[in-house]
Amino acid sequence: MSVHIGANPGEIAPRVLMPGDPLRAKWIAETFLQDAKCYSTVRGMLGFTGTYRGVEVSVQGSGMGMPSATIYAHELINEYGVTTLIRVGTCGAIVDDLQLRDVIAVNGASTDSSMNRQRFDGLIDYAPVADFGLLRTAVTTAEERDIPVRVGPILAADLFYTDRMDLYDRLADYGVLAVEMESAALFTTAARYRAKALTLLTVSDHIKRGEKTTSQEREQTFSAMIEIALDTAITA
């Protein structure tokens, strides 16, 4: 057992899907995995291992925000030998040509978090990026499944409720598609410990247009993203 994950050694697969929402983890395990078993209920941050097309896959909730996601990524890699982490999250779009439920494959994550400023003494603006092999597999998989996927960069933000919408407009001018709250930390942690990481997101909100999905939809309905993530995970 690690501090925040109640699994015994060997109970977590080398490939892990990471939704922020632990109940999305439960839904993924129950809907997509065979013989899924819950290995951790610590802090209600549920984790499951089962098989997908005969390959062992785990699903671990990671919570909201970069401090929480970093704890789970760190322990999965360093205490359970996880080599592939695929975040399956939700996001708020900030560009006009994204619609609710569109899927994004994230290639890089800008951030307003100070975590990497601490790592590099404020001297370097480190660029957290996705693993290219995972990204390529996800795009190919999506094409094979006929699921449209937008590849591009996002902002990993500390604030869900911002009062600096002007900065979102500026980021959109620079090609940033959407905002979520974990990927910069996930990509950085994976790079630091030589693991591979990717983020797939489903647009749950349009921040500029004020459009939203329900919490039930965020928990239980973003199947296209999960199918791409699972196919990518078992190919990794």
Ligand SMILES: O=P(O)(O)O[C@H]1O[C@H](CO)[C@@H](O)[C@H]1O
């Ligand atoms: O749906 P998840 O994966 O939690 O991701 C997004 O949703 C949460 C905010 O509602 C943040 O964690 C954000 O990154």
Ligand SMILES: O=c1cc[nH]c(=O)[nH]1
């Ligand atoms: O971080 C997030 C996630 C979903 N929607 C948002 O607006 N922000």
